[in-house]
Amino acid sequence: MRDEGPSQADLERFSREETGYCPDCGEEVWDDAPKCKSCGTWLYDGASSRHPVDATFRRQSFAIIGVVVLIAFFWSLWRFF
Incomplete structure (x- = not known):
């Protein structure tokens, strides 16, 4: 079985605001993902x-x-005293 890459539905989902970023590494992940891949x-x-x-x-x-x-x-204070 060969990998054909992401489907059109996957591409559409990633182009909407249903994705976010992992706070640790910055990788784009699904909003409902429990763990960063x-x-x-x-x-x-x-x-x-x-x-x-x-x-x-x-x-x-x-x-x-x-x-x-x-x-x-502090520079302005020092200058006046």
Whole structure:
């Protein structure tokens, strides 16, 4: 039996919002999947609707902005005293 690849129904399902991302490895998975097929992580809370790279980038951006604001604040205090 040869593998013919995904069926048209599979392709249509993956093109809709019924998929999410594994919070551990970022692989696209079905919303109702109990476990990531790529890394084996159990998806107790379901698949993430946002790609983990986006979430990581957003967290890092806020951290960098916070550090810059703190440096500017302490620099302005030091300058006046």
